[in-house]
Amino acid sequence: MLLIILFLAGCFFSLLFAGSQTAELSGNSFIFWEIRVPKTVTAILAGSTLSVAGLILQIIFRNPLAGPYVLGISSGASLLVALTVLSGTTIGLFNNYFLGKSLIILSSVIGSILVTLLILFLSKKVTSNVILLLIGLMLSQICGALEGALEYFANPNDLKNFVMWGMGSLSNTTNADLLIYLPIAIVFIGSIIFFIKPLNAFLLGQNYALNLGINYSKNRFYLILISSVLTGITTAFCGPVAFVGIAVPLLSRIIFNTSQQKIHLFSCALIGSCILLFSDVICHTFSRSATLPVNMVTTFIGAPLVIYLLFKNKQW
Amino acid sequence: MKVKSFIILQVICLSFLWSCYSTPNSEFAVTDKLKIKALLSDVKTDPSIKYAKRFSLAENEKCRVAYLFGNANNMDTTVTFIFLKDTSLKINSIQNIFVFRSSCKKIASLSSVYTSMLCELGELSHIAAIDNIDYYNNVAIINTHKNDTLALAELSKNPELDVEKTISLNPDIVFNFGMGNPGKGPNEKILLAKIPMVLIVDHLEETPLARAEWIKFIAAFFGKGSTANFIFKAVEKNYTELKNIALQAKTKPSVFTEIKYGDIWYVPGGKSFMATFFKDANADYIWKEDANTGSLHLGFEQVYSKAKNADFWLNLSLLKTKKELYAMEKRYAEFKAYRSESLYNNNKIANEKGYSIYWETGIMFPDKILSDLILIFHPELSSQIKNDMYYYKKLD
Amino acid sequence: MVNTTGIKIINGTFGYKKGDHLIPILKQINLEINAGDFVGVVGLNGNGKSTLLRSICGLLPILGGEVLIEGENISSIQNNELAKKVSIVLTEKISGFNLTAYDAVAAGQLPYTNLFNQLQKSNLEIVNEAIEISGLREHQQKLLSELSDGLFQKTMIAKSIAQQTPIMLLDEPSAFLDFASKHRLFTLLKDLTVQKQKCVVVSSHDLEMVTKYCTKLVLVKEPSVQIISVKDARSNPVFEELTAGYL
Numbered sequence: 001m002l003l004i005i006l007f008l009a010g011c012f013f014s015l016l017f018a019g020s021q022t023a024e025l026s027g028n029s030f031i032f033w034e035i036r037v038p039k040t041v042t043a044i045l046a047g048s049t050l051s052v053a054g055l056i057l058q059i060i061f062r063n064p065l066a067g068p069y070v071l072g073i074s075s076g077a078s079l080l081v082a083l084t085v086l087s088g089t090t091i092g093l094f095n096n097y098f099l100g101k102s103l104i105i106l107s108s109v110i111g112s113i114l115v116t117l118l119i120l121f122l123s124k125k126v127t128s129n130v131i132l133l134l135i136g137l138m139l140s141q142i143c144g145a146l147e148g149a150l151e152y153f154a155n156p157n158d159l160k161n162f163v164m165w166g167m168g169s170l171s172n173t174t175n176a177d178l179l180i181y182l183p184i185a186i187v188f189i190g191s192i193i194f195f196i197k198p199l200n201a202f203l204l205g206q207n208y209a210l211n212l213g214i215n216y217s218k219n220r221f222y223l224i225l226i227s228s229v230l231t232g233i234t235t236a237f238c239g240p241v242a243f244v245g246i247a248v249p250l251l252s253r254i255i256f257n258t259s260q261q262k263i264h265l266f267s268c269a270l271i272g273s274c275i276l277l278f279s280d281v282i283c284h285t286f287s288r289s290a291t292l293p294v295n296m297v298t299t300f301i302g303a304p305l306v307i308y309l310l311f312k313n314k315q316w
Numbered sequence: 317m318k319v320k321s322f323i324i325l326q327v328i329c330l331s332f333l334w335s336c337y338s339t340p341n342s343e344f345a346v347t348d349k350l351k352i353k354a355l356l357s358d359v360k361t362d363p364s365i366k367y368a369k370r371f372s373l374a375e376n377e378k379c380r381v382a383y384l385f386g387n388a389n390n391m392d393t394t395v396t397f398i399f400l401k402d403t404s405l406k407i408n409s410i411q412n413i414f415v416f417r418s419s420c421k422k423i424a425s426l427s428s429v430y431t432s433m434l435c436e437l438g439e440l441s442h443i444a445a446i447d448n449i450d451y452y453n454n455v456a457i458i459n460t461h462k463n464d465t466l467a468l469a470e471l472s473k474n475p476e477l478d479v480e481k482t483i484s485l486n487p488d489i490v491f492n493f494g495m496g497n498p499g500k501g502p503n504e505k506i507l508l509a510k511i512p513m514v515l516i517v518d519h520l521e522e523t524p525l526a527r528a529e530w531i532k533f534i535a536a537f538f539g540k541g542s543t544a545n546f547i548f549k550a551v552e553k554n555y556t557e558l559k560n561i562a563l564q565a566k567t568k569p570s571v572f573t574e575i576k577y578g579d580i581w582y583v584p585g586g587k588s589f590m591a592t593f594f595k596d597a598n599a600d601y602i603w604k605e606d607a608n609t610g611s612l613h614l615g616f617e618q619v620y621s622k623a624k625n626a627d628f629w630l631n632l633s634l635l636k637t638k639k640e641l642y643a644m645e646k647r648y649a650e651f652k653a654y655r656s657e658s659l660y661n662n663n664k665i666a667n668e669k670g671y672s673i674y675w676e677t678g679i680m681f682p683d684k685i686l687s688d689l690i691l692i693f694h695p696e697l698s699s700q701i702k703n704d705m706y707y708y709k710k711l712d
Numbered sequence: 713m714v715n716t717t718g719i720k721i722i723n724g725t726f727g728y729k730k731g732d733h734l735i736p737i738l739k740q741i742n743l744e745i746n747a748g749d750f751v752g753v754v755g756l757n758g759n760g761k762s763t764l765l766r767s768i769c770g771l772l773p774i775l776g777g778e779v780l781i782e783g784e785n786i787s788s789i790q791n792n793e794l795a796k797k798v799s800i801v802l803t804e805k806i807s808g809f810n811l812t813a814y815d816a817v818a819a820g821q822l823p824y825t826n827l828f829n830q831l832q833k834s835n836l837e838i839v840n841e842a843i844e845i846s847g848l849r850e851h852q853q854k855l856l857s858e859l860s861d862g863l864f865q866k867t868m869i870a871k872s873i874a875q876q877t878p879i880m881l882l883d884e885p886s887a888f889l890d891f892a893s894k895h896r897l898f899t900l901l902k903d904l905t906v907q908k909q910k911c912v913v914v915s916s917h918d919l920e921m922v923t924k925y926c927t928k929l930v931l932v933k934e935p936s937v938q939i940i941s942v943k944d945a946r947s948n949p950v951f952e953e954l955t956a957g958y959l
Contacts, residue, residue: 172500
């Protein structure tokens with residue numbers, strides 16, 4: 001209940017105050033409808049997709065320290081996008097709006113699937129949660145470095161095309177983008193309700209899940225696909241957004257002391273949206289004209305939480 | 317099974333969207349397209365554009381036209397700007413074609429280069445917004461800003477353009493630096509708000525005169541072609557004369573530029589704008605054999621091995637003294653140019669933030685830069701150059 | 713009509729699969745275990761006790777032969793149906809994700825719930841009964857990570873009971889239990905076989921317990937097994953080998 005109020009308050013503040021101009025509903029309608037509304041909707045979508053993707057990853061890896069950003073999945077997606085943009089621009093693939101966007105989304109999703117599968121493969125070789133986290137961080141560093149190298153070698157004119165990929169940004173989506181982003185996000189988040197049972201069973205580990213009549217590998221495949229699509233589209237539209245995916249499921253488990261994943265599914269979507277909405281508001285509160293990158297704020301929220309949990313060393 | 321049906325649903329959703337996109341407001345766009353085609357069928361290209369390759373101007377009885385070639389997204393795009401003489405014509409802007417009924421009265425200029433061109437064209441009173449006052453030495457601009465900060469908005473206090481401020485300002489025209497992709501980020505939103513934005517690509521030109529010629533392009537938005545021609549003609553004449561003076565020099569001193577940032581020393585390529593200046597000033601640019609029009613990313617070692625015996629070292633970031641240079645990196649002292657005190661920087665006149673007037677007017681007046689360079693490289697020719705140095709100054 | 717054949721193995725070959733490579737551990741074995749049987753599986757470590765149990769409930773692939781569960785071939789039974797026929801308690805420890813003892817027991821009812829894993833009143837009654845039977849009432853709200861080894865073992869057995877399967881497999885359930893708990897556990901399992909006509913298969917090292925409570929013994933000695941009645945155990949050479957004459 002409190003969450004829903006927070007969510008609505010977040011929407012309200014983000015719509016009315018998160019910008020350099022004071023926009024009123026009756027005032028400058030372009031600023032309201034074409035800038036604030038897409039930004040607010042993007043914050044909601046990005047928050048919920050990343051949080052839900054994080055929830056799924058944490059369950060699949062049975063590791064509370066998993067998340068799309070810390071495991072390098074976002075970076076993988078963004079690396080592949082950079083590659084596509086770089087090679088695509090030269091042959092003029094991005095002149096068509098729809099084709100361009102589809103290609104970016106597709107490469108972003110493929111990038112996240114590839115990294116997820118790599119992590120899955122590596123996770124079988126290591127037993128410790130923390131080591132997996134370290135491997136993920138290394139992977140994200142590798143992807144970041146490769147992306148840096150791409151920028152370094154690229155034509156300076158193409159360079160600006162993916163400078164924004166380095167940092168997450170909520171303000172680069174237009175209403176036209178939302179027409180693609182919104183249905184994909186809703187359909188894929190919605191499809192998880194068909195996986196509530198497998199998710200609950202996965203909590204008991206592979207063998208018990210199998211014994212409870214869950215086809216482990218098939219369900220795991222679909223869940224990885226869903227979480228990759230969720231991470232992929234968000235990265236395609238916002239770039240890699242830090243720490244939301246790992247922190248929100250952890251918060252959700254603190255707030256709702258239950259193992260029922262359908263509750264966490266909803267609360268993750270809500271908490272994730274709230275966090276990004278308020279991050280967006282915070283970005284604009286320090287100064288009217290200067291905005292902070294949204295990743296800075298989410299990192300400030302997410303990273304201390306992870307450190308706190310590492311210190312507490314409690315099995316969530 | 318359930319999942320498969322969802323994937324199918326998703327495909328249906330996407331194909332529905334696809335069909336929406338492939339026909340955007342087609343009817344209006346088509347009639348406007350036809351009208352524009354008819355309007356532009358008999359335009360005559362302005363033959364006076366001699367150097368610049370990235371824009372052209374044309375005219376007929378009904379309108380003037382400016383074409384801009386290439387942007388960061390696609391080098392083959394042509395963006396057309398039509399200025400109607402006959403304002404009764406009912407033609408709307410469509411994608412990549414902007415139609416203007418009257419000359420622009422409210423300008424947002426997002427680079428000091430364009431701002432100074434606008435001032436030179438006498439459009440100062442129409443400038444409503446600039447990028448960031450920190451970059452300016454222009455007294456008129458600074459005074460306007462000081463007297464009334466609202467009269468001259470700053471739109472790029474952040475690294476990124478403030479979209480909301482720009483849109484609520486609602487300028488007639490935005491002159492923006494052509495590095496950004498028009499289909500992404502702030503630029504996309506501004507174009508979406510139906511605010512005409514020009515992504516100027518003068519940086520893609522390879523010679524100083526070609527870049528200076530862009531004043532004619534900017535003038536087209538205000539019908540000030542003759543003023544621009546007059547200004548450019550003087551620049552061209554001076555530049556050519558200076559080039560001839562430089563040829564009389566007996567020596568050909570060697571020169572290199574820039575300092576390193578972090579580990580990387582960005583030096584202008586052999587076919588770049590800066591390299592052309594050195595060639596025209598009859599100096600020997602260390603990387604003249606290189607084929608790049610942009611910049612080279614080198615390490616200290618690579619620069620040192622080629623430039624240690626060079627006679628001159630120019631364009632040292634925002635530095636003012638030799639001490640500052642030494643403090644940054646002790647190994648800089650190993651260069652011959654450092655020991656012989658042949659260090660010149662382009663910040664003779666700079667504001668308190670260290671930004672030099674060179675960056676504002678240098679593009680527009682390459683003759684001034686060339687005269688400075690000749691004075692630096694060939695002091696024996698100083699009798700033929702009437703003036704002092706404009707931009708350059710020896711490091712203290 | 714209740715089918716009295718619980719588990720029937722014909723020429724079964726069990727083991728592991730690594731890629732295309734088969735690693736058989738038990739070969740060509742034949743077994744028949746009926747409803748109401750309380751079977752102890754004994755054998756030296758690494759001789760295939762776990763392999764046998766895991767193969768019967770579908771956690772490991774059948775490498776050869778047939779396994780019949782209540783007369784039906786295991787490979788032709790749907791996952792969810794198999795979950796209602798055979799349950800297993802493993803040695804692995806699980807924790808995390810806010811899982812309480814109650815949650816773990818409730819998971820036993822998962823095959824009987826709808827798509828959203830909603831527990832109806834009838835499901836809840838079964839879960840509560842399982843908790844009651846296993847004596848977990850005071851501990852049901854504790855997190856799995858807070859439970860002692862013994863309580864954890866009990867929790868998983870309660871989950872198995874809540875799964876309401878005619879066949880219950882338990883891999884080393886007594887390993888971490890103290891003397892009294894062991895007896896309570898075996899009594900509980902014995903009651904299940906007697907009262908509910910379940911077929912319970914327990915693998916154990918605890919020969920004392922097994923001979924005291926079970927009705928039959930499966931002696932596992934790689935690569936074969938044999939099933940004997942407890943009464944005949946002492947005259948069996950394989951059993952003798954296991955006890956080394958001390959029992």
